[in-house]
Amino acid sequence: MMLRAAGKRLIAAAAAGGHQASPAAAAAVAGRRAYHERVVDYYNNPRNVGTMDKDDPDVGTGLVGAPACGDVMKLQIRVDEASGKIVDARFKTFGCGSAIASSSVASEWVKGKQMEEVVAIKNSDIAKHLSLPPVKLHCSMLAEDAIKAAVKDYEAKKAKLAKADE
Amino acid sequence: MWRRAGSEPLRLHFAAAAGRCVRRRPLLPLPTIPSSSSSSATAFSPSSHGHRIFARSVGTPCRALSSEAGSGGACWNCGAAGAFLSCGSCGSVQPIDPAVDYFRIFGLERKYDITENSLEGKYKEWQKKLHPDLVHTKSEKERGFAAEQSALVIDAYRTLSRPLSRALYLLKLEGIQVDEEKTINDPELLMEMMEIREAVSDTTDSKTLEKIQSQIKRKLKNWSDSFLEAFDKRDFNHAVKATQRMRYYERAVEETVKKL
Numbered sequence: 001m002m003l004r005a006a007g008k009r010l011i012a013a014a015a016a017g018g019h020q021a022s023p024a025a026a027a028a029v030a031g032r033r034a035y036h037e038r039v040v041d042y043y044n045n046p047r048n049v050g051t052m053d054k055d056d057p058d059v060g061t062g063l064v065g066a067p068a069c070g071d072v073m074k075l076q077i078r079v080d081e082a083s084g085k086i087v088d089a090r091f092k093t094f095g096c097g098s099a100i101a102s103s104s105v106a107s108e109w110v111k112g113k114q115m116e117e118v119v120a121i122k123n124s125d126i127a128k129h130l131s132l133p134p135v136k137l138h139c140s141m142l143a144e145d146a147i148k149a150a151v152k153d154y155e156a157k158k159a160k161l162a163k164a165d166e
Numbered sequence: 167m168w169r170r171a172g173s174e175p176l177r178l179h180f181a182a183a184a185g186r187c188v189r190r191r192p193l194l195p196l197p198t199i200p201s202s203s204s205s206s207a208t209a210f211s212p213s214s215h216g217h218r219i220f221a222r223s224v225g226t227p228c229r230a231l232s233s234e235a236g237s238g239g240a241c242w243n244c245g246a247a248g249a250f251l252s253c254g255s256c257g258s259v260q261p262i263d264p265a266v267d268y269f270r271i272f273g274l275e276r277k278y279d280i281t282e283n284s285l286e287g288k289y290k291e292w293q294k295k296l297h298p299d300l301v302h303t304k305s306e307k308e309r310g311f312a313a314e315q316s317a318l319v320i321d322a323y324r325t326l327s328r329p330l331s332r333a334l335y336l337l338k339l340e341g342i343q344v345d346e347e348k349t350i351n352d353p354e355l356l357m358e359m360m361e362i363r364e365a366v367s368d369t370t371d372s373k374t375l376e377k378i379q380s381q382i383k384r385k386l387k388n389w390s391d392s393f394l395e396a397f398d399k400r401d402f403n404h405a406v407k408a409t410q411r412m413r414y415y416e417r418a419v420e421e422t423v424k425k426l
Contacts, residue, residue, distance in 0.1 A: 063356045067410045068346035070417030072359045094363040094421075138347055145349040 035097050036131040042101035047108055050090040052076040057161060060154025062146040066138055071095030073103050075146035077110055077118075079154055086110045086118065091146075098136035102126050102143035115151050251315055252295045259296055259304070259311040268322035268335060278336055278394045282327050289323045329390050330412045336397060337405060344406055359414050366421050379422040386415040 035043075052059045054076075062075045071094060078088040089107040093100045105126050110118045123140040126132075132140055238250030238260070246255035251271065253260065269276045272288045294300070296315040301308055325331045334344060350356070362382060369375050393408035 063351075063353055063360070065350045065352070065356045065359065065414070066346075067344075067348070067350055067413055070359075070414045072356055072363060074356075074360060092360070092364075094360070094367075141347075142349055149351065 038130050039097050039101040042104045043097050047104050048090050049092060051092060052078060052090050057157060060150040060157065062149030062151070062153060064142055064145045064149055066095070066142050068138065069095065071099050071142065073099060073142050073146050075103055075106055075150045077150045077154065079115065084114055086113055086115065096136070096139065098130065098132055098139040099142060101130050102139045103146060105129055106143040106147050110147060115154070118147050119151055121147055251292065251319070257295070259301060259308050259315055261311050262314045262318050266318070267339070268326055271319060271322045272326065276336070276339065278333060278397055280326065285323055285327050289319065292319045330409060330416055333393050333405070333409050333412065337402070337409070340402070342402055342406065344409060350410065355411065355414065359418065362418050363421065366418065366425065372426055375422055375426055379419060379426070382415050382418045382422065386412060386419065389415065
């Protein structure tokens with residue numbers, strides 16, 4: 001529902017010329033200032049939106065914010081304890097199209113990877129994938145921080161549980 | 167999170183058209199310069215903070231302290247003293263001084279709790295003197311000045327009329343640049359914002375939305391008061407934190423407004 005409401009805003013933003021066509025067409029027509037196709041795609045076909053149980057011991061929750069625009073981004077990962085692999089990921093972001101797309105990309109990329117691998121994911125990779133303009137680079141940075149925060153949270157949880165068992 | 171400029175008093179460059187540094191009786195009532203400029207040297211120990219000149223230099227040879235700068239110099243047209251934005255004697259629009267204090271434009275004290283209604287009257291008054299539409303007959307140079315001055319006054323009006331931008335501007339005058347690019351990790355604030363934003367996006371009826379909106383506005387007011395307190399005490403860490411919260415709440419209010 002959040003994305004639908006935000007989707008309308010996107011169309012308004014992308015269709016600078018007043019076109020009410022589909023976002024992809026609007027993006028193409030509106031020219032340089034439009035969101036890139038990929039961003040529009042992530043907007044219309046959101047991947048991995050959702051919430052995991054924060055208290056689940058296998059779940060790491062990364063919650064970050066961008067003070068410049070008042071955005072909030074939550075990225076959650078489910079880790080397989082035995083292998084240390086991230087088996088599932090969900091995100092929920094309140095912010096602009098670029099922020100939502102960045103966190104969606106992040107949620108896709110972390111799946112099936114080891115935690116040590118995902119902390120190496122750079123914001124520049126995400127930005128490149130989405131062709132983010134310079135003014136939106138901080139959105140990809142936010143996504144990178146969210147990944148790290150999720151991993152950190154998971155590891156902190158594990159450490160705490162390990163201590164409790166002693 | 168924020169960088170503190172040099173511990174010396176704020177240095178503003180004085181850009182007189184004639185390139186002279188002139189100390190004149192200002193045209194507008196001089197707002198009482200609070201302790202900010204004089205005591206800042208004593209309030210903070212001159213540690214290893216680098217000196218950072220606040221305003222951009224416009225190539226003038228002299229510097230003036232904050233109490234003098236931006237108060238208007240000699241008119242380029244008639245030479246009358248104290249020409250602030252536009253000359254009181256001949257009405258000529260002056261070139262802009264980028265170091266001018268927005269508060270001075272509106273004849274206000276440099277503080278946070280101003281009466282926002284007082285701005286509009288003064289704003290209109292200035293536009294009557296500075297607006298480009300009113301200087302058709304003047305020289306190209308003066309029309310250029312008018313465009314810039316008018317834009318400056320608009321910017322000043324916008325900055326001062328909203329609490330958050332006013333707060334950030336006050337911090338900027340103190341030399342504190344809030345680094346907004348840095349991600350924040352405050353779990354308490356973020357979780358609260360998540361909940362609020364979720365509530366806003368999930369609600370469908372306007373009554374609940376209005377309720378949420380007034381709740382958020384109340385919180386915004388609280389943090390606004392918190393900023394005032396912190397700023398007056400010159401507790402800039404807390405002041406900056408308050409502005410961050412204000413930003414988040416203002417954003418949330420925007421979302422409710424969009425939906426309503």
